[in-house]
Amino acid sequence: MDFKALLEFLRELDQNNSKEWMDKHRKTYHRHRDSFIHWLNQLNIRLGQVDPDYYPTSGKTAINRINNNLMFHPNKPVYKDHFGAGLDKAPNSGDFYIQIGIRQSLLAGGLWRPEPKRLRSVREAIDYNGEAFMEILDKPSFKKLFGSLYEDEKLLTAPKGYSKDHPYIDLLRNKTFAVEHQLTEDIITDPDFDEYIVVVYQEMIPFRRYLNKAITV
Template identity: 60%
Template sequence: MDFQALFQFLEELQQNNHKDWMDANRKHYHAIRNDFVSWLDDLDNKLANIDPEYYPTPGKKGINRINNNLLFHPNKPVYKDHFGAGLDQKTKQGDFYIEIGIKKGVLAGGYWRPDNKLLQSIREGIDYNGEELVKIINKKSFKDTFGGLYAEDEMLKSAPKGYSKDHEHIHLLRYRTFAVIHDLKQEQILAPDFTDYVIAVYKEMLPFRRYLREAVTV
């Protein structure tokens, strides 16, 4: 995958963020998109080989639309400034997310604002075996990679219904989003070993995602 070409295309797109330019350059867009899909397919195969519970997700299924949803966000530009995809995508929640953009790049996983049923399952898992989650997120390599759980989403101000405010793991129970993010620098993406780097981050994230996977399926 020529990520330099991908960045160049995105730069040009942001300077000409309108349908007329995209229509005139659609062949170029599809060439970049197809390369990214092929890279995702290769990554998908590699991840499936290291994780027995991985749910194979072809690049064409995992890749997101480059158009912004103007119906709900009318003030956004027509096109995004990144290519994004979700792998290990059995459902639309809990996948392994990849974003390659000119302003930022991220690798992420977990549950963003899960519905009430999933959220309750995660909290029940913490109530039953919160020590295991604490062990995972307090591991030094985990902290070095992700910093901790995603904390920008607003947390509950008190204990969730059915749990005591004195619960041993009350801090974790107050989360509404259970996810982690690893920021990517452009030079990391352009490095020849980038795919190996992504796999290393995935492996570090795996115990966390397995914990959540078990919580929502038990």
Template identity: 60%
Template sequence: MDFQNQINFLKALQKNNNKEWMDANRKWYKEVRDDFIGWLDEMNVKLAAIDNEYYDTPGKKGINRINNNLMFHPNKPIYKDHFGAGLDKRPNTGDFYVEIGIERCMFAGGLWRPDPKRLRSIRDAIDYDGEELQKILNKKSFKKTFGGLYEDVKLTNAPKGFSNDHLHIDLLRNKTFAVAMEFSSKEVLKKDFGKKLISVYKEMLPFRRYLNQAVTV
């Protein structure tokens, strides 16, 4: 995978964020996209080899569109400043997200503002055995890698059906249950980047399994 070519393309795209430039450089875009899909295919195979519950996600199924959704975000530019993809992308669960951008790159996973039904399922799981999730979050290597849960909107008080003095009230008040590890594009260019992805995937796996079991059982 030629990540430098990918980053060069993204830099040029952000300087010329319009359909005319994209149309004129469609061959370059396809070259970069196909290269990324090929790399995702490689990671898909390697992750499946270390996780017996892995959901097969070929690159073409995992990669996200480079176009921003202007219907919901009309003020955003036409094209994103990154390539993103989900691996281990089982329907209706939280995948392992990979983002390669100009400045910010990221490994992330979990559930971003899940719908009310899935959010209730997560809270019910925490009510039942929240100490298990807390144990995962408190693990030294996990905290070093991700810091903690992704900071997002929280309820001021306990959610409906739970008391403010609940043992795990701080977890229950969350609306997003996700973690992320951000790094610069310089890290992507290192020879051991693939190994880094696998290492972070392993570290995140117990967290993702906890959440995915909660929303699928």
């Protein structure tokens, strides 16, 4: 996968963000998209080799649309400034997200603003066994790669049914349970980028499995 060429294409698209420009360069876009899908297919195999619980996800299934949804976000540009994809995409669970873009590239996983039923399930899991979740979050290698949970909106007080003095009240107030690892262009274009992803993926496994178990059991 030629990530340098992909990033250059995304920069040109960002400077000429219109359907007219895309129509003129659609063959180039599809060439990069096909290469990205092929790369995802290879990464799909590699991750399956290191994780016995990995859910096989083809590149075509994993890749996201490059078009922004203008119906709900009319002020956004026509096209995104990145290629994004979700691997290990089992039904009713959070995936392993990959984003390669000109403003932000990252690896992420967890649950982004889950619907109320799932959010209640995560909070119930934390209430029942928050210690196990904290052990995952406090592991030095985990903190080195991800820092803390993704900063998003939180409840101003305790969720309904929980005391404000709950030992894990700071966790329970979260509306998003996700982590992310930022990527630089040097990392993305390094020949060992795939193995770098494997390291990050493996470190994220206990975190994602805890959340997925909470919303599926």
